[in-house]
Amino acid sequence: MKLNKNIVSIITPMKKNGNIDFDDFTKIIKFQLKKNTKFILVSGTTGECSTLKMEEKLKLVDLVKFYTKNIVVGSSYNSTEKTIHFLKNAKIKGARYCLLNTPYYNTNLERNILNYFNEVFSNTKIPIILYDIPNRTGVKLSIKTIKKISKIKGVLGIKESCGDIKKEMFIKKYTKLDIYSGDDFTSAISNIIGAKGVISVISNIFPEIINKIFNCKFKDKIYIQKKIFKLTNLLFSETNPVPIKWLMYKIKMIKQPKVRSPLLILKKNKKKILNEYKKIKTWKKKIT
Template sequence: MFTGNIVALITPMNKKGKICLDSLKNIINYHIYNKTSAIISVGTTGESATLTKKEHIKLVLLTLKLAKNKIPIIAGTGANSTEEAIILTRKFEKSGISACLSVTPYYNKPSQKGLYQHFKKISENTSIPQILYNVPSRTGCDLLPKTVYKLSKLKNIIGIKEASGDLSRVNQIKSLVDKNFIILSGDDATALDFMQLGGDGVISVTSNIAAKEVSQICKLALNKNFCQARKINKKLVKLNKILFLESNPIPIKWAAKKIGLIKNSTLRLPMIQPQKKLKKIILKELYKKKLEIMKKKYNHFILF
């Protein structure tokens, strides 16, 4: 359930910036069809920072309802206030959510002891499995392996999304934690290398528009077929880079709109649409792959 290709789902919006139900249904069905392992609803790629708490909760529960138990849903519940994170997490108790993804507190720059106490207190206030999320480039703090080890001893902290960009973290964490602790990459560009070093999968942005390929790469890598996985991964190398030329989720949302997965690429301020130059780069890469749209009863699917 928590290994392989887990998508960090974008939040589709209409032109007025409200949640677009039709597009949300479409992208959920797209991931069910392409055998994505699980969906992260309202993570940072899902624009959690610009949704109200009411919208955040509503969107997670709506995603859960639309998924109809066909794919596990993981709720993004991180906050830079421990109490806020606890309140948000407890909203999903007994909802059917499979786990929560909790990012390290941003801006506050807590110490390792502060990080431990933050996640410990969340853990003590919920029965939902918790996945830690370490992304220093966007939070200003780094959850170090020794702290991850201490947290892994808590009953419902089951894994980590490691997005520090340091591949040596895989072995550092693995050497400390129990074998059942899940270690997921948070970086599409290095995800295959991460898995070859012993990681369990990826929480992917690219999977929003290339779910089939990312799922295949993960399946092959977890079965130790790295040669075949690299052949598929090679097709995505440039796309992985392009999708981060501007802040996520700006490029991925625009690309998803261009291939028909969502109706609009609307973002909420302070996020704005990609620059014209980037739009051209994205289009060139999509057309280079001879993009095809295949219509099914639940709308569009992308096949490379």
């Protein structure tokens, strides 16, 4: 199956002691599939990939495959050898695609970055979505570099998390990559200018709304985007996934709002987040 328009970047629910709550994780997967979500991203930024052990990531992939074959796995390593080792095993467990960021800290040189993506695909044969997220990797990919990466066999798409609509337009013009918005608050605009879809955080709670954005008329896309705009911004008022986990805890989708250190449980905007959630929950009945 080809990649869908709405890919949910799933959280990794945890117990008070920091261990993964696999029961809650299973409930979330079932909820997503019931709401017609076609693709699940496991171990993305929202899934706290940086603090998950490799064996934990593989166990999550292994669990999801019992419910759907449409799995994207996030790889957050900056070691080429470790990335290849992980993705080979993730593919065996059932991952069909990977979300792959540039190797942070090690290098920002174009030739090293191109070699990284070449080596990863050559050794794993798992299709790649390039993850452009400079505020986390420290590397802001130029259009020129993205164009070169797009010519590497196996690189099919890009998750663009710069919040730069102009950049997305250039990517659309100069490459054949499928573009996925990395920001819920710009997903409708991205879709209008040619993005195929979104890799979404808010879909953890409102997948049907995000599905609607990518399957409605122009004026309706803008209307929906305006309605969810405040909440999508508030969900990034602290480091993702802190706010979305807290909200999912408050609405009883998970038992604990626990995040792994160095992240801490949400401190600010709690009332605002909950109020905006309630507004959208009431309003969404009109459109879904």
